Amino acid sequence: SYELTQPPSVSVSPGQTARITCSGDALPKQYAYWYQQKPGQAPVLVIYKDSERPSGIPERFSGSSSGTTVTLTISGVQAEDEADYYCQSADSSGTYEVFGGGTKLTVL
C-alpha cells in the first residue's frame, strides 16, 4: 500500500524556521495536506491543497511542493507551535487517503 514518509523529529529554537518534509511517489499527482496535533487534542488542519492556509491559521505556516516531496514551513517558530505534524494525501489513483507517520516538532 502507498506510504508517506516524514522525519520522526525536528528541533528548532524560538524565532527560527522549521521545515518538515513529507515524501511520496504520488505527490506530484495528488494534493498534500498538513495537520497539527497537540497532546490530548484532535488534529487541526493548517495547510490544504499543498499551500493554502485555512482561515485562522497564522501566516507563519506555509506549504510548498516539489516533485515527490512536500514541505511544511513554520517561520518564526513560537513555543506554542510545539506539536506533532502529519501530512496527508492520496494514492495515485485517487482511491483512498493516507497519512504520514508524523513529525514531532520540538521548540528548544
Add this chain to the structure above:
Amino acid sequence: QVTLKESGPVLVKPTETLTLTCTVSGFSLSNARMGVSWIRQPPGKALEWLAHIFSNDEKSYSTSLKSRLTISKDTSKSQVVLTMTNMDPVDTATYYCARIWRVPATAIGWFDPWGQGTLVTVSS
C-alpha cells in the same frame, strides 16, 4: 459552527463488533462538496485513515481493513455510523470522525474539522 461528536463503547471484548456513531451539526450530509471520514490513532502512534462516505453514498475503505469495516449514514439524523468486526487488542485507539472536503471530480479530500475523538479499548 460545525461540530462532530463521536459516540460508542469505551470497552469492547476481542472478537466483538465495534459500532461508532458520528453526529454532526452545522452542515448537511446531503452537501455534495463534503462527507464524513473515520480516522483512528493508537496510543502514542500515528493517524490511520479508515473510511469515508459522501453525500451520494459513495464510500471508500482502507485497503488493509476493508474486510472488517462498514460505513453508512442517516442524513435525516445527521449521523454516520462505522462498524468494525472482529475487534482485537491492536485496534485499541482513539477513533475520530472528521468532515471531509471533497477535491472536485475525485473521491478523496481533506479533513476539517475533527471531532474530539473517543478512546476505544479492546480487552477481555
